Amino acid sequence: MRNTIKITAAVLAVGTLSLGLAACGGSDSGTRSDGSGKEANGPLVVAASPTPHAQILDYVRDHLAKKAGLDLQVKEFSDYVLPNTATEQGQVGANFFQHKPYLDDFNKKNGTHIVPVVDVELEPLGVYSHKITSLGALRDGDSVAVPNDTTNEARALKLLADNGLVTLRSGTDQTATPADVTANPRHLKFKELEAAQLPRSLDDVDAAVINGNYAIEGHLDPTKDALALEKAAGNPYANFLAVKKGQENDPRVLKLAKLLNSPEVRAYIEHTFKGAVIPAFGAPAA
Known part of the structure; x- marks a missing residue:
């Protein structure tokens, strides 16, 4: 115990x-x-x-x-x-x-x-969903929840950018907010939530970018359930x-x-x- x-x-x-x-x-x-x-x-x-x-x-x-x-x-x-x-x-x-x-x-x-x-x-950051099985299934105007603290929000947006969903303003990798999204071809709507709430948001949004520790607490397996996962090499x-x-x-x-x-x-x-x-x-x- x-x-x-x-x-x-x-x-x-x-x-x-x-x-x-x-x-x-x-x-x-x-x-x-x-x-x-x-x-x-x-x-x-x-x-x-x-x-x-x-x-x-x-x-x-x-x-x-x-x-x-x-x-x-x-x-x-x-x-x-x-x-x-x-x-x-x-x-x-x-x-x-x-x-x-x-x-x-x-x-x-x-x-x-x-x-x-x-x-x-x-703990690799990942994109999770209860509604889709691949990032390619995100539709125009879908909602994506991200952490609302400064660094983890930037980290989440960078993960989305690395997977071709958005483009970020140059030089904002560790400081980015939705205002730094310069291209958003699917017109994704970002919902900023406290990091611990993100696993519970999966029924209310189309996808969520969740910190590894909270994913595990939410009974998600990052190696199996994540639609996209951060790379370990060179990760700060x-x-x-x-x-x-x-x-x-x-x-x-x-x-x-x-x-x-x-x-x-x-x-x-x-x-x-x-x-x-x-x-x-x-x-x-x-």
Whole structure:
């Protein structure tokens, strides 16, 4: 049984994210690392979206962390905002759910100071539908749902462009919005939705571009159900472990980073997700 605590946005909206945790994810009896390399006592609490991030962390906690001397706790969040907010405020010690373009945009818009530590995996973005079986079946005026956050919307539009459905303004690959669509021969109508809602939108739109983790949660198999799927080669959207700036050298964080890039985790990802999630180990993009 997975020993995680699911925290919804609705619950966390009440009060000030009172998770009952000490700063930087330590317990009341723990000591926060000052980044100098001095061993920090107490657990490392990591915020994560449920799939695949919390699943991967659960595997590390249950099979690898104890031997490495790491007390790892996992807190599940159901959206893309609160994990960074909790990390910035010191209510968790780290998070694992996002890629670099999203984090850069989030820090800029919110004045936060979250930094990546180590890349772990890639979840290819895909186009899905309950109404058609190929992109060629999209008709004039059909509706396509896309994520409404800046970076994932741009990523979704680029996937559509790569498959010949639209043309984007030059230089907008990582910043594109529907306003940057310069050619739309099928007059597709874009419906911008919060990323977690996209699997549930499939009965209401003709197609949707869905993040890999939410596709899996929605019982979609990216390798079988996607009408189009992102290529892994050269993809800048690897998901990573992240912390508030200054906590990169917390010994607990360094232990977790090493475990997340271990051969055991590579084998777990490949065996569990069978191509729907791909290992992408190493240093994050600059």
